[in-house]
Amino acid sequence: MASTRIMSALPIGQNSPQKPPHGLYAEKLSGTAFTAPRHENKQSWLYRILPSCAHPPFQEDKGGPFNSDKPYDASKLQYIPNQLRWDPFDHDEQTDFVSGLRLVAGAGDPTLKQGIGMYIYAAGKSMDERTAFYSADGDLLIVTQDGVLDIRTDLGWLLVRPMEICVIPRGIRYQVHLPSGPVRGYALELYQGHFTLPELGPIGSNGLANARDFQAPVACFSEDSGATAAEGPNTYTITAKFNNTLFKTQQSHTPFDVVAWHGNYYPYKYDLGRFNTIGSVSFDHPDPSIFTVLTAQSDHAGTAVADFVIFPPRWMVAEDTFRPPWYHRNTMSEFMGLIDGVYDAKKGGKGGFMPGGASLHNVMSGHGPDADSYEGARNAELKPVHFGKGSCAFMFESCLMVGVTEWGLNTCQKVQNAYVDHSWGSVKVHWKKPEGASADGHLLK
Ligand SMILES: [Fe+2]
Incomplete structure (x- = not known):
């Protein structure tokens, strides 16, 4: 997969020229170990105005919903065998997508890259245009239930409506807008590996979700680089989710400055x-x-x-x-x-x-x-x-x-x-003992 906003911005035949076209920086985004087998290997090359590393140190966001008393520590999860059902979760018009994420259940540990987190989200506000969020913990599968998400990512925009899903891979930076007003839905964070299509076995080569129906974003960039990369006013806030704790930093340049990209590690949506x-x-x-x-x-x-x-x-x-x-x-x-x-x-x-x-x-x-x-x-x-x-x-x-x-x-x-x-509680007994059967179930002659 490849996408470029300016045709000549994508290097041809190599990934890292001495001077990438138009003064862009080449940045590799790795979704698997470099040496993962070919069929699992996920990497993309991004050609951007400034590299992602150009920001001051992150600080823990102590007041954030993930942080106040570490409610999402694995040690605080309650494991119970009871069947559970929830009434519809409340809408929340005071939050944006990130502050409106609520972990309902989970298993494992993102530090070991093992397990999952199951979320409800409810939000009433678009994320600020000068913010971006990413999770180092895992890939996020979002299931919209009510309302539309217009998601700006490093690699371009995804419009996700009810009855559609999207997957934002680990590390992709994004910003969620709410073009139709308040939203509510579900999300699943995957701490290990990546989502794939299931094997089809005897079904054959088509059926269930077909690969051709998954849609990737088109490259889209902004040009605000601050007064200078290092010294401009730090007005863009980057929030990182790292071991279920939110960290923030501020930088002078927009995180959405990728002019071209290619590879197989990218966000996608599916109807x-x-x-x-x-x-x-x-x-x-x-x-x-x-x-x-x-x-x-x-x-x-x-x-x-x-x-x-x-x-x-x-x-x-x-x-x-x-x-x-x-x-x-x-x-x-x-x-x-x-x-x-x-x-x-x-x-x-x-x-x-x-x-x-x-x-x-x-x-x-x-x-x-x-x-x-x-x-x-x-x-x-x-x-x-x-x-x-x-x-x-x-x-x-x-x-x-x-x-x-x-x-x-x-x-x-x-x-x-x-x-x-x-x-x-009211399941009926339909059992009728056959005539001639004894109390212990043996058939009498
Ligand atoms: Fe079941």
Whole structure:
């Protein structure tokens, strides 16, 4: 991938000429170790007016939402086996995207480059035009739920609307604008590796999310370099998220001065409406892994640190089968959100699974359709139906046991205390012992 605002700004045939075109600086952005295998290797070359290193030292932002009492320390996460569900999270018109990020749950440790963080964001203000943010902790997958994000990155702009997602890789600097007003959504930070498309196996060479539908930004730059690079007024604020702590510095020159770039390490967006949904046309729906948009594998092949899975509108045609998700217990943890509409195994409406809310079914915590949904599906006439027009639920699924933050468990005040009782307190007994069976289950002759 390559993009340049001025045709002659991108060096041809080499990456680091003695004097890059037009007096630009060449800067390499490495998303993997230099020596990572070719199929994993992610690097981009940026041609910019001034290099990123030209700034005074960072200082800890002691008043920031990540910092006041280190609420996101891994040691403060609470690991509990209970099924959890949250009412829709509040909008917050006082915050911008960064100050409106709230860690709900997570696992692992960004210093070891292992694990994930699961966020809710809510914001009412665009970030200041003289600010930029980056995370050294991981790649951020953003799932918009309400409102539009117009994201200016090092490498250009991404407009991300509801039913679209974007991924901002580790280290990319960005600034989030809110062209349609207040926003709310979900985000998943990946401390290890990068998101990739899942293998397709017997599906073949097309299907699910197709590579051609992912969109990268076009290079875009500003020219404000301060009075001089070193001595101009320091009016641009750079905020770094580093081990779940925010640091700030101020510099005299715009961080958005990349005139040209090339490589395979860049932010991107994807329209979930382009997902080619595949399912059963005979009986028994496949595992929900069939809905995986992006995955990040652990060191064990086939086992994901994070899968991003969607449940989009689709035809249901399977015969003589239970069409919604079955009851199950899973070695993986499942954090779900609802972008819009209803989910086929849960009641919507107040006290149910609602857009902007969430649920967490942790490692081996039993879950499945609520009692009413089960009875409805058990008795439904199984004619072909198109399910979920205008709806889309999603899941962040992980092989890791997920801990919940104090904010997620208490401060947000959105946990539905009656979730379990409302969902499964009234599951019916359908069991009828066959005639002739003894009390211990043996058949009597
Ligand atoms: Fe599940």
